[in-house]
Amino acid sequence: QVQLVESGGDLVQTGGSLRLSCVASGSIASANAMGWYRRAPGKQRELVATMSSGGSKTYGDSVKGRFTVSRDNAKNTVDLQMTSLKLEDTAVYYCHYRDFLSYEYWGQGTQVTVSS
Numbered sequence: 001q002v003q004l005v006e007s008g009g010d011l012v013q014t015g016g017s018l019r020l021s022c023v024a025s026g027s028i029a030s031a032n033a034m035g036w037y038r039r040a041p042g043k044q045r046e047l048v049a050t051m052s053s054g055g056s057k058t059y060g061d062s063v064k065g066r067f068t069v070s071r072d073n074a075k076n077t078v079d080l081q082m083t084s085l086k087l088e089d090t091a092v093y094y095c096h097y098r099d100f101l102s103y104e105y106w107g108q109g110t111q112v113t114v115s116s
Contacts, residue, residue: 002026002105004095009110016114017083022095022107024076029099034071034078038091038112048093049080062088085114 008020024034035050035058047060049069057069063082071078078095095107 002028002097002099002103004097004105004107006093006095006107006110009093009112011113011115012085014085014087014114014116016085017081018085018112019082020080020093020095020110020112022078024078024095024097028076029101031100033096033098035069035096036078036080036093037096038089038093039109040088040091043091045094050096051078082112085112087114087116090114 003025004022006020006022008018010018012018031053033050033052036048037045038048039045048063049059049067051057051069051071053073066084068081090113092109093112094109098104
C-alpha cells in the first residue's frame, strides 16, 4: 500500500502562481512514476504532469510551458509548480503514483480555484 498526501491547493487570481506538493509513504517501489491529474467540474479526469523515478516527464497539452513537475526520490515527494494560471485550471488536483507492476494509488485531492 502507498499513501499519498497532497498540499498547496488554494484560491489564486488569473495569471498567478501556485505550488502543489505530494508526499508518498508506505511500500514505495524504486521504479515508479509520480505526478498529478485533475478533474474540473463536469469534466473527466485528465493528465497534468507525471515524472518517472528516472527523470522522464510527461505533460498534458493544456499545461505545457506553464506547469513544471519535479520530484525528490529520496523524500518520495512530487511537486507541481503552476504559473500563468487560467480560469480553466480550476479543478481538484490529485497526486498519483504508479509502480513498475502498474499498481496505482491516488491522493484525496486538493482544490485549486483560479478567479478573475
